[in-house]
Amino acid sequence: MNETRPPITRRRMLAATVAACAAPLIVPGNAVRAAAASGNRKRVLRVAHLTDIHVQPERGAGDGMAQCLDHVHDLDDPPQLILFGGDNIMDTFANTRQRGEVQWKLWHKMMQGHCRIPHKACIGNHDVWGWHKKHSQTTGKEPGWGKDWAIDELKLPGRYYSFDRSGWHFIVLDSTHPHPDEPDSYIACLDEQQHEWLAADLAEIPAQTPVLVLSHMPICSVTGPRPQDDSRYPQWQVSRSIMHVDARRVQKQFHKHGNVRLALSGHVHMIDRVRFMGTTYCCNGAVCGAWWKGDRPGCDEGYALIDLYDNGSFEIQYVAYNWRVRKV
């Protein structure tokens, strides 16, 4: 299967409409520089970004995850790296240990059978175990409670980390933090320790090294603001559980480094591209579409395919893997 640009459908038109606020579905990075270097630039890495798989036994989600991974592997020009963008399993935030074990077992079964490409992952809010204590039937003292279980299952070096590949620097962030007023909920931000680490990590990277950032929740996205029309004067509002509340502080760090080219996210199950202060922010849909239920306007079940070049430019496209929603 070589299909990376499925035919235009009504759903795809809606996806394009959402993305059109910022740019078409294929986005050349740093257009001026890329144009100057066209013909000279060399692709150094092809990356697939698979976010929000939400694997679970129901609705054929395991088969969907396998179909998506097979689609990635069967491309004529397959990627050399897969980035899993969080919400890898349906949910442990508000579910019991037993329910979580079923989901992680299915995750590993599909990974072992269908993923041969090197991969990295970040943690999504649904990968955190037990923060909703009532629904998860936890006290907070259980081994693995919080993010430790996901770190262990995904074999992460920590809840956030960085690595180098093919001349690019990759930064993987942990977006999910406790809501200050609601103990059973979360907000999108970095904690103070992570802010300091990010500043130190970027300070060590030479200015000419392009940087790609992966977070579960968007740092900057046109999918974040939602119109609130229940007041006399309707206005846009952004939920603190949708988009990073500390976006400006993070963006200042990106701008200070000067070469943070791409920031990838998921969480919203929508597709957009936003270029702001030198960084292109890409919210890359969802492998599960609408949590395996179909009918998510603007978001077919799919993944992003990203080409990274030696001059710091990139190209990105959203690829539907042609999942047929199963009736239950």
Ligand SMILES: [Zn+2]
């Ligand atoms: Zn999420």
